[in-house]
Amino acid sequence: MDRTLKIYTKTDHLFAEFVFIYEHPRQAKVHYTQYRRLYNDDEEDENKSVYPGFDTETYLDFRQFDSIEQIKNYDIEVAKKELGRDMTDPRGYNYVYDATPVLLRYIVTNRIGGMVNILFSFAENIKEVKFLSAVHPRFDFDISSNSLETNISCITRIPLYVDRDVLEISSRDLKRLEPWY
Structure with a gap:
């Protein structure tokens, strides 16, 4: 949204x-x-x-x-x-x-770390979320969604693998960078 x-x-x-x-x-x-x-x-x-x-x-x-x-x-x-x-x-x-896609980047600042790229266009009703893990590429994760879902709700669906546990990214662990048009 x-x-x-x-x-x-x-x-x-x-x-x-x-x-x-x-x-x-x-x-x-x-x-x-x-x-x-x-x-x-x-x-x-x-x-x-x-x-x-x-x-x-x-x-x-x-x-x-x-x-x-x-x-x-x-x-x-x-x-x-x-x-x-x-x-x-x-x-x-x-x-x-504007139908031009916007790229938002969030830096994950918890102990696992990583980066979340969100490319979205509200007018086109598309959202592509890519998580790039700072630990290992096998933990990277992609999500496709629509404009009815917030960026934060997409990010919280990304699983973080820590030891044998699966955690979620908290909005408090994110630093949002300026958008790129």
Whole structure:
């Protein structure tokens, strides 16, 4: 369910960007940036220049969704709630999820160690998870999922082999690196 929603004005200027993040089980937050136009309406602006005007992060109530449509409707509600005072005509905005896959990397910082690569596209409804063990390649693990499952829930399904025990990766043992687009 990790995703990025971009909101564009009627003139195709980027108005806001919402990044929904699920870093811990049953916990959700959104980091959003509201943008301002570089030029006024009366000035010509062919390159659609904007600059960040407001940047903040807030926690949301965790919800498990049954469909992508439910998520999209929820995201629009959150955007209207957070930006409602600045949205002059909520129907005049375009809500877009980029189809370009995003690569997220998590470093596993427990005593076993390793790296988790997650390549996902919310718009395409795909998620590929690859665990690279720091101990031995035989402990590497792959998972395929869809956009309804959080990255953390995929990661907790990865088995960690320690002696004769099988453990799971805790969200507290992860360090998330910056996304790569």
